[in-house]
Amino acid sequence: MDRQISVSGEAAMLALGARIASAVRAGDVIALQGGLGAGKTTLTRGLLHALGLEGEAPSPSFALVQPYDAPPLRLPVAHVDLYRLDDAEDIAELGLDDYLEDGLVVIEWPERMGDRLWPHALRLTIEDEDAGRRLTADLTDDWRDRWSRL
Template sequence: MLAFGARIAAQARIGDVIALYGGLGAGKTTIARGLLAALGLEGEAPSPSFAIVQPYDVPEVRLPVAHVDLYRLDGAEEAAELALGDYLADSLLILEWPARLGDALWPHSLRLTIEMLEDGARRLTADVPDAWTERWSQI
């Protein structure tokens, strides 16, 4: 999961949204940590479960990132109060538990779903929007 996050980081751009779906312990935060490390973050990135939004800025990382964990929100109304769209002007947005946004997820979002299998393995399914089509082949 860390290595996969690093491969995504190599293709990530300002204005991108990476939406991570999966149950507790599936590996969403691990993918985000791999991505952040590949962008230059030294040390371990904390899970934003309690802060909800954990921003990272240059020079800490090579491009600004907002790592968001929506798990504790009750729904789209609370998520709207975070004004997450404002980050898209100058940051990469990583979303854990994006289903809490309801129908408000941006159509250009790269949607990654992690399923935990009975044998402990994980299956990753990607919904790749047009904005990522060419870049996805490099991941």
């Protein structure tokens, strides 16, 4: 099941991230697809701030994984950017499964994982449209009810 939302501007993308944060729980994976500058990191920043992050949330483009601990966050988060990943075989070395025990994994450029993306992941695709961005949510059974309450 897919659901589309129009998002106009940075403030709206941050607010959407905050709404998604209200529904996340330990073991969740959020996979963010979209081109450069689509708003993937902005959405993640809104989510992180709503979970309790104060201060900056840098893009993990060079580190690949930017971990955030609880506390101060409501639950641990691994913000992952796979843009620079050359080989899907390198995914195992990132230790992302460990975060799913008690935290959340947010992945930018999940298509670089090939078939290694968890089947329960909430897949969000962000595309340009005339007045901003269009976000399409590919909802798993686990997310269907939670998404309807956002």
